[in-house]
Amino acid sequence: MRPPHPPLVSVVVPTHDRPVRLEHLLASLRCQTLGPDAFEVIVVDDGSGTDTQAALARAGSQTGLRLRTVRQATSRGPAAGRNRGWAMASAALVAFIDDDCVALPGWLEAGLRASRDAPGAIVQGQTQPDPRELGQRGLLAHTVAVDSLGPQYQACNIFYPRALLETLGGFDEAYDRRSAGEDTDLAWRAIELGHRTVFAPDALVHHAVEDVGVRGMLRIAARWEGVPRVLARHPEARIMLHRRLFWNVWHYLLWRSLLGLLGPPWLKRLVITRHLSQLNRRAILSGSGPWAIPFLLVYDVVECAAIARGSVRHRVLVL
DSSP states (O other): OOOOOOOSEEEEEEESSOHHHHHHHHHHHHTOSSOGGGEEEEEEEESOOHHHHHHHHHHHHSSSOOEEEEEESSOOOHHHHHHHHHHTOOSSEEEEEOTTEEEOTTHHHHHHHHHHHSTTOEEEEEEEEOGGGGGGOSTTEEOOOBOSOOSSOOTTEEEEEHHHHHHHTSSOTTSOTTOOOHHHHHHHHHHHTTOOEEEEEEEEEEEOOEEOHHHHHHHHHHGGGGHHHHHHHOGGGGGGSBTTTBSSHHHHHHHHHHHHTTSOHHHHHHHHHHHHHHHHHHHHHTTOOGGGHHHHHHHHHHHHHHHHHHHHHHTOOOO
16 A cells, blocks of 8 residues: 655644644644645653553554654653654644644634745744633633734644754753743744744634642743743743733833832832733723732732743843
8 A cells, every 4th residue: 555645744733631622623634625634743741641552552543643653761851852743743834733723724824825836935834712711711711812923922722844943953952841931942042043033823722721720820920930931942932921021011011010129118118009000900800809909919920920030040131
């Protein structure tokens, strides 16, 4: 029997202990408008438990996907998982997607079209919170939305030429499971070599909206310690910062309030009142009320501390 022709695109999925989410993703890939012989799917099991192994066994017994799986005995994080996957890829174009996403039917076709229109470019697709799960959005829910090009270049939905990945050496595995930023670092390395980035709004995926609880949210806040590493290596990436110094506006307000405490009483009242007013507005927008302000403050303190640790470690000023 003649082997199938080489695929046009290789889809790489790192996964860790999300068997149900992973099955939803694989089901969405079976529904792509791009023919099943035109792409392959490579799932890298990053040290998951038996439930994920069972889910992959079920997926392997079904038709409709050119599916390959590989297992890492211990969890090494998404950077290592993606590197293992793209190194196995047969296609000239590699599409990265996360295991807590589902791809809309035209995702691969749109990404491939954008890549053909801009040869050699990185193609960032659009990511929106899953509309079926919007009811779960709130103070303790995590999701991802990407509706414009960069500057973080999230790997939950992005296409790279395989040749470019080879040139760059792939993702930096120093960014492990506890430290985010490997996808941003990879894209900015490419940009500094003169490679284009383009946005493909039709290459759409939906990201899960998941209630992760208080501990989960604080773990997410602590993962940003890797951000200063990115900025130490790529000063141009400061365009993602608030006033080119603060990770976001909430860090700016927190540091401003802390400095205000050193001033006269009228200044203390002014900056703290304004800060609390903004936090109250943020709580309301999250579907909560003033009772959420203490949690938001704790979240911002944990995030600021993570950024500060990274700044000291990598000798770059980010607040």
